[in-house]
Amino acid sequence: MSNSIISDLKEALGNEKVLTDAAVKERFYHIWKMEEDLEALAVILPVSTEDVSTCMKICHAHNQPVVVHGGLTNLVGSTETNPNEVVISMEKMDKVVEVDDSSRTLTVEAGCILENAQMAAAEKDLLLPLNFGAKGSAQIGGAIATNAGGLRVVKYGMTRNLVLGLEVVLADGTVLSSLKKIIKDNSAYDLKQLFVGSEGSLGIVTKAVMKLVETPKSRNAALVAVNDYHKVVKLLKHIDAGLGGKMSGFELMWNKFYDTMTDEKSVLRPPIASGFPYYVLVESHGGDHLADQETMERLLAEAFDNQWIEDGTIAQNSTDIEWFFKIRENVDEVVTRCTVDQHFDISLPIPLIGEVINQTIGRLKELDGVEHVFPFGHVADGNIHLIVGKSNDSDQLKNEINAIVYAPLQAIGGSVSAEHGIGLHKKAYLNLCRSENEIALMKTIKQSLDPKNILNRGKVLDI
Numbered sequence: 001m002s003n004s005i006i007s008d009l010k011e012a013l014g015n016e017k018v019l020t021d022a023a024v025k026e027r028f029y030h031i032w033k034m035e036e037d038l039e040a041l042a043v044i045l046p047v048s049t050e051d052v053s054t055c056m057k058i059c060h061a062h063n064q065p066v067v068v069h070g071g072l073t074n075l076v077g078s079t080e081t082n083p084n085e086v087v088i089s090m091e092k093m094d095k096v097v098e099v100d101d102s103s104r105t106l107t108v109e110a111g112c113i114l115e116n117a118q119m120a121a122a123e124k125d126l127l128l129p130l131n132f133g134a135k136g137s138a139q140i141g142g143a144i145a146t147n148a149g150g151l152r153v154v155k156y157g158m159t160r161n162l163v164l165g166l167e168v169v170l171a172d173g174t175v176l177s178s179l180k181k182i183i184k185d186n187s188a189y190d191l192k193q194l195f196v197g198s199e200g201s202l203g204i205v206t207k208a209v210m211k212l213v214e215t216p217k218s219r220n221a222a223l224v225a226v227n228d229y230h231k232v233v234k235l236l237k238h239i240d241a242g243l244g245g246k247m248s249g250f251e252l253m254w255n256k257f258y259d260t261m262t263d264e265k266s267v268l269r270p271p272i273a274s275g276f277p278y279y280v281l282v283e284s285h286g287g288d289h290l291a292d293q294e295t296m297e298r299l300l301a302e303a304f305d306n307q308w309i310e311d312g313t314i315a316q317n318s319t320d321i322e323w324f325f326k327i328r329e330n331v332d333e334v335v336t337r338c339t340v341d342q343h344f345d346i347s348l349p350i351p352l353i354g355e356v357i358n359q360t361i362g363r364l365k366e367l368d369g370v371e372h373v374f375p376f377g378h379v380a381d382g383n384i385h386l387i388v389g390k391s392n393d394s395d396q397l398k399n400e401i402n403a404i405v406y407a408p409l410q411a412i413g414g415s416v417s418a419e420h421g422i423g424l425h426k427k428a429y430l431n432l433c434r435s436e437n438e439i440a441l442m443k444t445i446k447q448s449l450d451p452k453n454i455l456n457r458g459k460v461l462d463i
């Protein structure tokens with residue numbers, strides 16, 4: 001059977017688009033696991049939607065499980081494979097089709113690297129607001145498949161808010177194409193949204209039309225120290241109200257994270273002294289640099305007067321802004337301090353974050369084998385990341401850590417995945433944030449779009 005499908009794929013697509021044997025082993029399933037050989041029956045390298053459709057028709061006929069590979073930056077095991085699976089890697093479908101500066105849209109192939117898409121928009125003085133640490137490797141298709149969030153969600157929304165049109169290949173090879181540039185379309189169900197965040201389990205994204213915005217003429221940022229979580233919430237409301245819709249980022253770092261990112265082992269210097277419990281990075285996108293800078297200064301002065309902040313500094317230029325953002329974004333620095341690292345991406349109601357996370361840190365520290373807990377995140381979105389450094393990679397320790405981090409979420413209406421998705425690693429915890437009826441409906445949708453369960457089998461849901 002495996003020989004017959006490979007010969008069918010080679011005959012239909014051409015030998016050069018179907019990698020097997022040693023050429024498969026040279027590849028990998030995650031950017032952080034490049035040393036591990038890829039296990040797969042074949043890797044398909046489509047160059048067009050027609051190629052993806054042809055490949056899926058053949059896989060469907062053979063009941064062949066398929067795993068889609070984008071930029072391989074996901075943090076939930078969703079691109080892991082086994083030796084019997086066919087990988088479709090979108091890397092050759094990487095073109096920017098069009099930047100339309102009047103409609104303010106970007107039409108792009110799914111394999112386009114996010115940073116390249118951002119640069120294409122910037123050439124026409126437009127901004128693709130989607131932005132996160134893995135932008136140099138993650139692809140637009142992967143970002144859509146995971147409904148990626150990132151650093152500007154508070155102003156521009158998640159990826160789903162930016163997708164205007166989508167082209168998708170279904171499990172049986174059917175092409176569903178709606179590459180419209182319009183913002184409003186209430187003509188019955190919004191089918192594209194089914195695929196956004198479906199992690200390659202409902203269809204393969206081949207092209208997209210993304211919404212762009214005018215590039216903000218000014219970008220300002222400040223880094224401040226806060227000694228109490230309740231004051232972080234007060235500061236958030238104060239800054240958001242005062243900036244009048246211009247707040248584009250409000251990121252929180254716990255002391256342990258900030259201190260490690262800026263200690264003597266790190267290349268990054270601390271813009272303000274270490275030792276405070278919390279650090280907040282505020283960013284604004286506006287239209288008048290001087291006026292926006294003055295507003296930021298006034299708001300911070302008011303926050304000092306109200307004793308909501310203890311210390312702070314305002315970026316004087318774009319170099320300072322990049323410096324502040326590197327402290328928040330270059331999480332590889334804390335990862336290098338961990339013998340083994342375990343990552344979390346949870347959602348919680350904003351007012352409860354301080355108490356819940358501090359209790360969680362306390363419980364984790366009591367666990368044998370836990371060496372570090374680094375909390376940080378998009379506090380304005382109620383989304384906190386934790387990187388837990390531990391002494392070993394045993395399943396027992398992993399499960400104990402999971403149990404502690406996820407324990408409070410169900411009762412407070414949180415989520416085990418704010419933006420990274422479910423993949424393989426969080427599947428067992430889906431029922432903590434989705435009801436039985438919700439999961440049953442998800443399975444009905446999966447079964448109707450992929451009745452043979454060939455797309456990313458075993459990921460997201462157990463069918």
Ligand SMILES: Cc1cc2nc3c(=O)[nH]c(=O)nc-3n(C[C@H](O)[C@H](O)[C@H](O)COP(=O)(O)OP(=O)(O)OC[C@H]3O[C@@H](n4cnc5c(N)ncnc54)[C@H](O)[C@@H]3O)c2cc1C
Pocket residue numbers: 067068069070071072073074075078079090110111131132133134137138139140141142143144145146147148149150151199200201203204205206331419420456
């Ligand atoms: C340093 C770092 C920082 C990160 N920061 C953030 C962050 O701030 N916010 C955030 O949301 N995420 C973040 N991530 C996670 C990750 O970058 C995102 O989930 C990203 O959107 C994944 O894109 P990718 O192209 O790498 O997809 P992959 O990892 O290749 O795939 C992810 C999933 O999407 C599927 N898929 C990929 N391409 C397609 C396609 N064309 N059609 C259908 N399915 C497809 C895959 O099968 C898989 O299920 C970060 C990751 C790293 C390593």
